[in-house]
Amino acid sequence: MPSTSEEVQHSLNILLFMSDFNNEPRPLAVNVLACSSTGLIHYIQITNEHLSLILPTYNITNEGRQPELLPALLKTFLESSVYAKIGFGGYEDSARIKDQYGITIKSIFDIHWMAKVMGIGSSSVRMLHDVFGEVHDVYIPGRNHSDGNRSNQADQRQKQQGRPQQQLQQSQQEEGAIIDPRRWDWESHGDLELSRELIRCVAQDAFATLRMYDNILHQKFKPDYQPGPIDTRITVHLAKEFLLASVPRGTLLPVRSLHHLLKGPFMSTETNIVQRDALALALVKQLIEDRELVADRADPTPLSFQDPSILGRKVLLPGIRSSEAILTHQHSRRAIAEAFGCRPDELRLMQDSDMSRKPDKIQDLECFLGIYEWLEFLPGAELDKPTSPQDQVQKQGGEQDISSRKMSTLLALFLNFGTVASRAKERPVETKQWVTQRIERLVQQGAFLRSGGPDGWIRVNPSLLRRLKRIDNKPSSVN
Numbered sequence: 197m198p199s200t201s202e203e204v205q206h207s208l209n210i211l212l213f214m215s216d217f218n219n220e221p222r223p224l225a226v227n228v229l230a231c232s233s234t235g236l237i238h239y240i241q242i243t244n245e246h247l248s249l250i251l252p253t254y255n256i257t258n259e260g261r262q263p264e265l266l267p268a269l270l271k272t273f274l275e276s277s278v279y280a281k282i283g284f285g286g287y288e289d290s291a292r293i294k295d296q297y298g299i300t301i302k303s304i305f306d307i308h309w310m311a312k313v314m315g316i317g318s319s320s321v322r323m324l325h326d327v328f329g330e331v332h333d334v335y336i337p338g339r340n341h342s343d344g345n346r347s348n349q350a351d352q353r354q355k356q357q358g359r360p361q362q363q364l365q366q367s368q369q370e371e372g373a374i375i376d377p378r379r380w381d382w383e384s385h386g387d388l389e390l391s392r393e394l395i396r397c398v399a400q401d402a403f404a405t406l407r408m409y410d411n412i413l414h415q416k417f418k419p420d421y422q423p424g425p426i427d428t429r430i431t432v433h434l435a436k437e438f439l440l441a442s443v444p445r446g447t448l449l450p451v452r453s454l455h456h457l458l459k460g461p462f463m464s465t466e467t468n469i470v471q472r473d474a475l476a477l478a479l480v481k482q483l484i485e486d487r488e489l490v491a492d493r494a495d496p497t498p499l500s501f502q503d504p505s506i507l508g509r510k511v512l513l514p515g516i517r518s519s520e521a522i523l524t525h526q527h528s529r530r531a532i533a534e535a536f537g538c539r540p541d542e543l544r545l546m547q548d549s550d551m552s553r554k555p556d557k558i559q560d561l562e563c564f565l566g567i568y569e570w571l572e573f574l575p576g577a578e579l580d581k582p583t584s585p586q587d588q589v590q591k592q593g594g595e596q597d598i599s600s601r602k603m604s605t606l607l608a609l610f611l612n613f614g615t616v617a618s619r620a621k622e623r624p625v626e627t628k629q630w631v632t633q634r635i636e637r638l639v640q641q642g643a644f645l646r647s648g649g650p651d652g653w654i655r656v657n658p659s660l661l662r663r664l665k666r667i668d669n670k671p672s673s674v675n
Contacts, residue, residue, distance in 0.1 A: 286309075459473065
């Protein structure tokens with residue numbers, strides 16, 4: 197455990213030399229030890245098969261205020277694509293290093309992420325070790341067994357730093373507790389010597405991570421572990437049916453959103469939260485591999501589940517969105533243009549990404565088509581059926597009218613899944629205001645009908661809906 201910048205440079209040089217000697221570079225474990233309350237990095241750990249270095253980056257950079265004091269070799273190593281860096285929670289660690297030191301880590305693999313794609317959930321290295329660890333490798337969690345002299349020295353230093361008596365008592369009560377390096381208050385150890393037990397526990401995590409990486413890569417489980425069925429045709433079919441009932445065909449959604457949707461009711465209630473999260477992601481992967489979900493045409497980069505950016509990549513259920521169908525067929529295209537007072541040639545303005553250059557009637561039309569997709573898709577969306585007296589009695593009895601949707605529901609659907617969903621994340625207040633104004637204009641124009649007050653039920657005007665439903669069976673040329 198080096199203490200100065202020069203010692204860090206020298207120790208890291210030895211470790212990298214050991215890793216390369218007469219061999220191709222082997223993966224190294226990289227772990228960030230940060231304060232749980234502030235998120236600031238206090239130590240960066242780099243480990244090969246024989247040696248584990250714990251580098252005090254917080255101290256040698258003047259408490260993080262001078263990142264330029266980091267040794268050049270450390271920066272070069274982290275930014276190098278030659279060395280594979282392995283870690284549990286490695287993607288979060290790389291984001292912290294980028295934020296605090298301005299260093300972009302390359303060639304990093306997260307064993308937590310790799311296992312999750314396989315349908316194996318975990319919330320700690322120990323849980324993952326129970327599935328992929330070596331049989332002879334017994335994982336023993338560390339304990340905070342400080343001897344009396346060291347405990348007294350630590351108390352004296354904490355008193356000199358003005359630590360309250362309550363914190364000292366809490367620290368003494370924690371003596372003998374199991375050490376969890378990822379929830380340890382590393383900030384309190386910034387100027388104190390780390391105990392040998394704590395160093396041993398941290399190093400053991402890194403060595404176990406290296407050994408598990410190969411087993412995860414080759415799907416080598418412990419002999420007594422039996423992975424559950426995650427890619428059976430029945431489960432994948434249930435997942436597909438669940439998505440078809442939740443998302444219109446042709447609607448682009450990030451993998452992250454589909455991942456959350458698939459943690460749905462068709463999964464067993466006996467599955468714990470960690471395993472459910474892993475199973476849902478494994479199902480997304482299987483659906484993409486079976487081409488039940490297809491990638492965005494505007495993003496031709498191959499989908500790789502080794503890359504954390506996959507969560508933000510967009511995929512969709514194959515098919516045509518209802519708004520695209522309306523604008524593709526000649527009859528419905530003419531009907532929608534007449535309803536909103538647009539000339540056919542003005543419809544090309546919808547392709548303009550700058551909203552300020554579009555006239556109000558084009559903005560109204562865009563909003564209508566975006567909401568129409570969901571009103572037309574959602575269960576009970578036969579919106580051209582008038583409300584019967586029997587329905588009125590049921591509504592007064594407290595039952596919800598399923599043939600229409602409330603204003604708040606339309607807003608939530610449009611802002612999360614509509615054409616302005618990406619803009620809603622960047623400018624939520626402005627986008628919500630825009631959608632609200634457009635819905636009100638559509639009600640005033642008669643494209644939507646509302647009943648039951650400002651936040652009442654909204655449905656498409658029956659006469660307009662009947663005209664849009666008259667789409668030719670064969671696609672016709674677009675004028």
